[in-house]
Amino acid sequence: MSVTGPGMTGCRDAAAVLAAAVRRLTEAGVDSPRADAEQLAAYVLGVPRGRLVLAAWSPADVERFGELVARRAARVPLQYLVGTVGFRHLGLAVGPGAFVPRPETESVVEAALGLIAAVSHPRVVDLCTGSGAIALAVAQEHPGAEVLAVEADPRAAGWARRNIGATGLPVRLLVGRIEDIPADMDGFVDLVVSNPPYVADGEALPPEVARYEPVSALYAGVDGLDALRVVQRVARRLLRPGGSAVVEHGDRQGPAAADLFAGWEDVVIHQDLAGRDRYVTARR
Numbered sequence: 001m002s003v004t005g006p007g008m009t010g011c012r013d014a015a016a017v018l019a020a021a022v023r024r025l026t027e028a029g030v031d032s033p034r035a036d037a038e039q040l041a042a043y044v045l046g047v048p049r050g051r052l053v054l055a056a057w058s059p060a061d062v063e064r065f066g067e068l069v070a071r072r073a074a075r076v077p078l079q080y081l082v083g084t085v086g087f088r089h090l091g092l093a094v095g096p097g098a099f100v101p102r103p104e105t106e107s108v109v110e111a112a113l114g115l116i117a118a119v120s121h122p123r124v125v126d127l128c129t130g131s132g133a134i135a136l137a138v139a140q141e142h143p144g145a146e147v148l149a150v151e152a153d154p155r156a157a158g159w160a161r162r163n164i165g166a167t168g169l170p171v172r173l174l175v176g177r178i179e180d181i182p183a184d185m186d187g188f189v190d191l192v193v194s195n196p197p198y199v200a201d202g203e204a205l206p207p208e209v210a211r212y213e214p215v216s217a218l219y220a221g222v223d224g225l226d227a228l229r230v231v232q233r234v235a236r237r238l239l240r241p242g243g244s245a246v247v248e249h250g251d252r253q254g255p256a257a258a259d260l261f262a263g264w265e266d267v268v269i270h271q272d273l274a275g276r277d278r279y280v281t282a283r284r
């Protein structure tokens with residue numbers, strides 16, 4: 001992207017720079033080219049997206065924006081480029097190594113909060129925490145909750161640690177496989193919540209996900225249910241009698257995910273805001 005002259009880019013130039021970026025992202029197959037171009041511009045200029053039209057661009061801004069647009073056109077996730085993602089009431093740091101928290105997981109948090117609403121100091125465990133999104137949202141929205149976040153991938157755990165530190169919320173991080181959680185919590189947990197990997201091996205994914213998000217956050221065996229099987233086993237061990245599990249799954253996995261909870265009480269498949277099967281709740 002080029003800019004004429006050494007001074008600030010005027011409104012008309014800025015509009016042309018944005019239009020060129022939208023064209024480039026459209027050609028690259030990005031789903032929401034205008035929204036992404038505007039978010040990158042807002043990030044570069046340090047202004048809210050709604051104030052972009054008033055912002056002045058320096059040549060350095062135009063150059064930096066051009067670099068980011070090129071990376072977005074190579075399908076680097078927008079959230080990795082701007083370094084943060086909004087989740088519930090939090091702004092979380094994310095980057096390579098971290099799964100980007102998705103809006104549909106916000107409904108999993110909503111369900112988790114509902115299940116512990118009557119308990120003043122619930123013990124909550126977030127299995128497969130990634131950047132810490134679910135654990136932190138629960139800790140923020142249910143003060144008094146004692147939250148443990150468990151993550152096997154050291155790079156993802158690094159992002160969780162950073163988010164715990166930045167928010168100052170009372171979440172403990174255990175770096176290790178959920179299968180290896182020490183037995184000293186068995187039978188004492190009020191709620192287990194999890195968004196584990198649930199993509200079937202070989203299933204095609206958008207370039208942003210397939211090329212850049214960690215494989216260990218995505219794939220889970222031939223039917224995509226291997227991690228959910230482990231989550232169910234670990235949850236059964238951790239929960240006190242009457243404690244609850246909330247587990248996210250793929251939109252075509254509702255009945256199969258519910259079947260994993262055979263022998264539990266009140267097993268229910270729930271839909272996300274788009275009306276797709278998204279998570280199962282069950283009581284031990």
Ligand SMILES: C[S@@+](CC[C@H](N)C(=O)[O-])C[C@H]1O[C@@H](n2cnc3c(N)ncnc32)[C@H](O)[C@@H]1O
Pocket residue numbers: 099100101102105127128129130131132133134150151152153156176177178179194195196197198216217218227
């Ligand atoms: C789909 S991502 C979800 C991250 C986070 N819960 C969220 O919703 O944004 C799944 C996470 O589970 C982690 N994971 C996969 N298998 C695991 C295991 N056996 N024990 C602990 N963490 C695991 C991955 O490293 C990844 O960070």
